[in-house]
Amino acid sequence: MGGDETGRTTPTARQSLERIAGLIEKMQSIMVTSDRKISMDLVSKGRRHSAEISYSLMDPEIGFIFSILIEMQREINALLGKR
Numbered sequence: 001m002g003g004d005e006t007g008r009t010t011p012t013a014r015q016s017l018e019r020i021a022g023l024i025e026k027m028q029s030i031m032v033t034s035d036r037k038i039s040m041d042l043v044s045k046g047r048r049h050s051a052e053i054s055y056s057l058m059d060p061e062i063g064f065i066f067s068i069l070i071e072m073q074r075e076i077n078a079l080l081g082k083r
Helices: 011-027 033-047 050-056 060-080
Strands: none
Touching: 011 050, 011 060, 033 050, 033 060, 050 060
């Protein structure tokens, strides 16, 4: 058995997030280098709040995007000198 097999018929939030990340990573294979680097950073941001997404029972795709938005806002706040 593989590490992802949990005996569930419905994927966990983490499995769904990894599926989304995997699709994006497949897309990265045909991107120009500068776009690939940005995409890799966004995927990393999308994964950062996986525990919170799982806990909230939020749709993983919405959670992935929301996680990216949180991390982008954190960077904007840092550039503006906000906490």
